[in-house]
Amino acid sequence: MSEPIQNRLVTVRRSFHRYPEPAWREFFTTSQLVEEIRAIGVDELAVGPDAYDPADRMAVPDEDLEPWLERARERGADETLLDRMAGGTTGAVAVLDRGEGPAIGLRVDIDGLFIEESTDEEHDPADEGFRSEIDGTMHACGHDAHMTWGLAALESIAESDFSGRLVAFFQPAEEAGGGGCPMANSEYADDLDYLLAVHIGLDHPTGEVVAGIEKPLAMCHVDATIEGTSAHAGKAPNEGDNAMHAMGTAIENAYGIPRHSDGMTRVNVGKAEAGTASNVIAERAHMEAEARGETTALMEFMKRRLERAVTAAARMHGCEADIDVVSESPRADSDPELQDLVSEVANGVAGVERVVPAADFGASEDATFLMERVQEDGGLATYLIVGTDHPTSHHTPTFDVDEESLEHGVTVLVETIRELERQHPVTRFENEG
Numbered sequence: 001m002s003e004p005i006q007n008r009l010v011t012v013r014r015s016f017h018r019y020p021e022p023a024w025r026e027f028f029t030t031s032q033l034v035e036e037i038r039a040i041g042v043d044e045l046a047v048g049p050d051a052y053d054p055a056d057r058m059a060v061p062d063e064d065l066e067p068w069l070e071r072a073r074e075r076g077a078d079e080t081l082l083d084r085m086a087g088g089t090t091g092a093v094a095v096l097d098r099g100e101g102p103a104i105g106l107r108v109d110i111d112g113l114f115i116e117e118s119t120d121e122e123h124d125p126a127d128e129g130f131r132s133e134i135d136g137t138m139h140a141c142g143h144d145a146h147m148t149w150g151l152a153a154l155e156s157i158a159e160s161d162f163s164g165r166l167v168a169f170f171q172p173a174e175e176a177g178g179g180g181c182p183m184a185n186s187e188y189a190d191d192l193d194y195l196l197a198v199h200i201g202l203d204h205p206t207g208e209v210v211a212g213i214e215k216p217l218a219m220c221h222v223d224a225t226i227e228g229t230s231a232h233a234g235k236a237p238n239e240g241d242n243a244m245h246a247m248g249t250a251i252e253n254a255y256g257i258p259r260h261s262d263g264m265t266r267v268n269v270g271k272a273e274a275g276t277a278s279n280v281i282a283e284r285a286h287m288e289a290e291a292r293g294e295t296t297a298l299m300e301f302m303k304r305r306l307e308r309a310v311t312a313a314a315r316m317h318g319c320e321a322d323i324d325v326v327s328e329s330p331r332a333d334s335d336p337e338l339q340d341l342v343s344e345v346a347n348g349v350a351g352v353e354r355v356v357p358a359a360d361f362g363a364s365e366d367a368t369f370l371m372e373r374v375q376e377d378g379g380l381a382t383y384l385i386v387g388t389d390h391p392t393s394h395h396t397p398t399f400d401v402d403e404e405s406l407e408h409g410v411t412v413l414v415e416t417i418r419e420l421e422r423q424h425p426v427t428r429f430e431n432e433g
Helices: 009-018 027-040 065-074 079-085 143-158 180-185 243-255 296-316 336-346 367-376 404-423
Strands: 044-047 092-098 103-109 164-171 194-200 208-210 218-227 265-274 284-293 320-329 354-356 380-386
Touching: 009 027, 009 143, 009 404, 027 044, 027 065, 027 079, 027 092, 027 143, 044 079, 065 079, 092 143, 103 143, 103 367, 103 404, 143 164, 143 194, 143 404, 164 180, 180 320, 180 367, 194 367, 194 404, 218 243, 218 296, 243 265, 243 284, 243 296, 265 296, 284 296, 296 320, 336 380, 336 404, 367 380, 380 404
Parallel strands: 103 164, 103 194, 194 380, 208 354
Antiparallel strands: 044 092, 092 164, 208 380, 218 284, 218 320, 265 284
């Protein structure tokens, strides 16, 4: 029998940290998770296409999957699992079905980012030998810690006298906004009374817990390809339709979209590519952009305006635009009832020195799909934050976590699940107004 995860939190987290895989490429990561889940012993385990409908996925890459699959195979991933995940159907759902009681969902994300991890000797993963082994890819947002929490919480509940149903979602593709929707649409999200989602850090220090987020921004990722006509830039520039010029106009107009009086809105073009040579009128341009809003409706406003800016710019320059909404996620706020319960629990956890009842999120998260699903079905959801001292911001080459916070996260989650069991059904507040 392997040593309990609770006794090797640091080892498990570092193992995940060494082998980060981006959205829909989490083949070895899923295999690692399944190995640990099988050792825990659960009542049901669904992997990839058995956990959700692959057609519901968003932001699935058109190519680049096979090299990641082969790399996982070379590393020793379970062949049967790899066959099941072929085509990028990664992730897993584990279920403990322990009789009468509440149905509780726990969501953690599992993907890494396309960031080259620092080799600086002052960066602990580099200094202590658990830096990413995959060039250009890194766990720069703490998902390695999230997976560790998910496994340890699952193990603790499995070994307890818990009565109820616990559904642990090990969700792929959060960074691309692609995995929350299929998980939320799956049968495993049916009839959940409560949902807990969790994140580490986010500028909250070690010893601090935020019981629930508010105002996460609804978000969409938009790709646009502009097709024009090539021509000789010196001899006959008038015969061309300049896709690069059209894209430049589109970018300028996107940043000129007026802000909305109803709340916060955001737009950004993060990647733009065009052209082949200095003496050729560019016939093709590609850009990757995003729009966000304080509400789902505001995000939709920004998305429509962004699409209009690109289409109009293309037409203005005699080009055509093909626009693809790659992924999107809604806004969903934490329920105050669960915020109160998490606050109560966290105040009694050793090492937690400060509990913040609620905090504005200010970013986006596709866990909101699961939150929204549970709330629309009459349940309660919260997205909590377990603080950690991180030397630099999330999504940077020197991001790291204070491993002391691993214990804090497990305890808060486990004790919250047990308290939900004791208090079920948690009384819903009456709506005001």
